[in-house]
Amino acid sequence: KAGVTQTPRYLIKTRGQQVTLSCSPISGHRSVSWYQQTPGQGLQFLFEYFSETQRNKGNFPGRFSGRQFSNSRSEMNVSTLELGDSALYLCASSSIPGVAGNIQYFGAGTRLSVL
Amino acid sequence: KQEVTQIPAALSVPEGENLVLNCSFTDSAIYNLQWFRQDPGKGLTSLLLIQSSQREQTSGRLNASLDKSSGRSTLYIAASQPGDSATYLCAALFLYNQGGKLIFGQGTELSVKP
Numbered sequence: 001k002a003g004v005t006q007t008p009r010y011l012i013k014t015r016g017q018q019v020t021l022s023c024s025p026i027s028g029h030r031s032v033s034w035y036q037q038t039p040g041q042g043l044q045f046l047f048e049y050f051s052e053t054q055r056n057k058g059n060f061p062g063r064f065s066g067r068q069f070s071n072s073r074s075e076m077n078v079s080t081l082e083l084g085d086s087a088l089y090l091c092a093s094s095s096i097p098g099v100a101g102n103i104q105y106f107g108a109g110t111r112l113s114v115l
Numbered sequence: 116k117q118e119v120t121q122i123p124a125a126l127s128v129p130e131g132e133n134l135v136l137n138c139s140f141t142d143s144a145i146y147n148l149q150w151f152r153q154d155p156g157k158g159l160t161s162l163l164l165i166q167s168s169q170r171e172q173t174s175g176r177l178n179a180s181l182d183k184s185s186g187r188s189t190l191y192i193a194a195s196q197p198g199d200s201a202t203y204l205c206a207a208l209f210l211y212n213q214g215g216k217l218i219f220g221q222g223t224e225l226s227v228k229p
Contacts, residue, residue: 055211106158
């Protein structure tokens with residue numbers, strides 16, 4: 001069974017540009033969550049999607065948005081990039097959100113560098 | 116505010132030693148607690164998950180415990196090996212809007228010396 005796939009693995013952008021990251025969950029998983037990891041702030045929750053609906057959103061500005069498609073694949077978009085957006089963006093998938101025994105499986109991440 | 120704290124931030128031990136990593140959380144209304152391993156520049160690998168109704172979980176040389184009343188979890192690694200060198204993260208799952216949100220600690224960077 002294939003794991004969580006994130007593309008691309010690396011991205012270099014300049015300030016003001018926008019970027020779209022993609023996440024394909026494990027087959028059969030319908031929940032996708034996104035996290036941002038930086039050396040200073042650690043891992044922070046961005047948002048969670050289930051059945052194409054955003055269930056939860058973290059404390060990030062509106063420049064960060066996402067969506068989920070009918071096949072459970074998810075995309076995350078960041079507009080008007082800032083230097084502080086440089087981070088490792090991780091996607092996690094799980095079968096059913098909010099279940100105590102539900103393990104979240106993480107992808108390898110997309111490393112975004114903003115110059 | 117829901118916070119997760121890990122102590123120590125870094126740990127260096129000789130090969131073969133048993134060790135304990137600590138994790139504390141401020142809100143006892145957690146749904147579960149997961150321990151992850153992260154190698155440099157890589158994603159997260161789930162090691163153990165303890166549901167809120169459970170006290171501990173074991174996998175090979177790893178044992179994780181959970182005490183909700185005191186807001187603590189520990190990860191015990193027996194007979195450490197150089198291949199165990201990585202950053203270990205604990206994360207507490209809280210329920211929101213029928214979904215969940217993982218709150219992560221800052222991690223413990225473990226180095227096992229041959």
